Amino acid sequence: MTTRKRKPSTLCVQGEHTQTSGPAVVPIMQTSTFVFEDQQQMLDSVQGKTGKDVYTRWSNPTTKNVEEKMNALEGTEDTHVLASGMAAISSAIIGLVKNGETILSSDSIYGGTVHLFNKILSQSCIEVDYVDTDELANRLLDSGTAYKLCFFETPTNPTLKIVDIKKVADAARAKGTISMIDSTFGSPINQKPHELGVDLVMHSATKYLGGHSDIIAGTISGPKDLMADVRGAAKLLGGTMDPFASFLLDRGIKTLGVRMEKHNSNASYLAEKLSRNPRIRKVHYPGLSSHPHHDIARKQMSGFGGMLSIELESDLAGTSKFVDSLEVFLNAVSLGGVESLASIPALSTHYGIDERALNEMDISSSTVRLSIGIEDPEDLLDDLMYSLDAM
Numbered sequence: 001m002t003t004r005k006r007k008p009s010t011l012c013v014q015g016e017h018t019q020t021s022g023p024a025v026v027p028i029m030q031t032s033t034f035v036f037e038d039q040q041q042m043l044d045s046v047q048g049k050t051g052k053d054v055y056t057r058w059s060n061p062t063t064k065n066v067e068e069k070m071n072a073l074e075g076t077e078d079t080h081v082l083a084s085g086m087a088a089i090s091s092a093i094i095g096l097v098k099n100g101e102t103i104l105s106s107d108s109i110y111g112g113t114v115h116l117f118n119k120i121l122s123q124s125c126i127e128v129d130y131v132d133t134d135e136l137a138n139r140l141l142d143s144g145t146a147y148k149l150c151f152f153e154t155p156t157n158p159t160l161k162i163v164d165i166k167k168v169a170d171a172a173r174a175k176g177t178i179s180m181i182d183s184t185f186g187s188p189i190n191q192k193p194h195e196l197g198v199d200l201v202m203h204s205a206t207k208y209l210g211g212h213s214d215i216i217a218g219t220i221s222g223p224k225d226l227m228a229d230v231r232g233a234a235k236l237l238g239g240t241m242d243p244f245a246s247f248l249l250d251r252g253i254k255t256l257g258v259r260m261e262k263h264n265s266n267a268s269y270l271a272e273k274l275s276r277n278p279r280i281r282k283v284h285y286p287g288l289s290s291h292p293h294h295d296i297a298r299k300q301m302s303g304f305g306g307m308l309s310i311e312l313e314s315d316l317a318g319t320s321k322f323v324d325s326l327e328v329f330l331n332a333v334s335l336g337g338v339e340s341l342a343s344i345p346a347l348s349t350h351y352g353i354d355e356r357a358l359n360e361m362d363i364s365s366s367t368v369r370l371s372i373g374i375e376d377p378e379d380l381l382d383d384l385m386y387s388l389d390a391m
């Protein structure tokens, strides 16, 4: 067997192992429980001595196959695949942060994560301090608070700010703080946070990893010692991935490399074109040289991703009309699938967050988030131009 290091697209299709017999595709092990020869074998397995699966809430072969693939892609020791991105975030936080401890979070994160932090963690006496994306490293180094965990997202949802991953990871390590990134927008193809020093890397695998808008899934990857606590919490919280969804996730990951190339090129093409349109006040895309964090993005990303957002020269009514007039772009939340989607964050993903917090995230009622799919870029541009005229 060769020990040559495989490149990302090969890892997406084959993982790290070499298949020498059996099915070419890992089958769906659709079972809740597993059978043992006798009580001794059962006990050894419950104690983790045999590596055998016992109960699907704890582990399942179809899911383990995806976990191994994610380790290969992220360069981590252990990955847990869960039933959603939120299950991955909540299991990690509950597994690692205890009552009375404090989290430092970037202020530009997914709305669901904000609600989890503000509504659920506050009930468990876990405090969350928010800071501007550019201030994370300084706050870690200068604050008197011994933060247990530093949570951030890059590129951010929905305004595509870029956090300097290495700078934050180094600062966290210097202070003994666990660093955790939501790398959903980047995908394991465009950025490798663990190689830059981040402890835990999570994805809403619902998005680019799954890639076809047909599953809800989450992954969390990191070193074995931290992951033991995450797995322990996940096992009890029960956000378990269904084996059939794991099969679909694996099938999605097989084409991740080629899909990301098209997402990256389509979004770059549209960002350039849209940035010259007078009806658009601002285009947020890290690949544009005008983006305030373009240099950091170039340093840490191998592609700038398929997400962009635009600020229209309009009010909420005009912005709604623009989105409602789109024909190729679907009027839907979520992102990272093969089909292009458009949504207004203030009415959807970030609904219910107070105006001051929205302003801090640079979200207004004329912000439109576009998830650029893999369709022909000319059709996408036509659709956007037609709807700008209709606004």
Ligand SMILES: Cc1ncc(COP(=O)(O)O)c(C=O)c1O
Binding pocket: 084, 085, 086, 087, 110, 112, 153, 157, 182, 184, 185, 203, 204, 205, 206, 216, 217, 218, 334
């Ligand atoms: C950046 C980001 N993180 C986390 C989540 C939550 O993931 P899920 O919906 O799979 O629970 C989302 C969902 O939209 C997201 O966009």
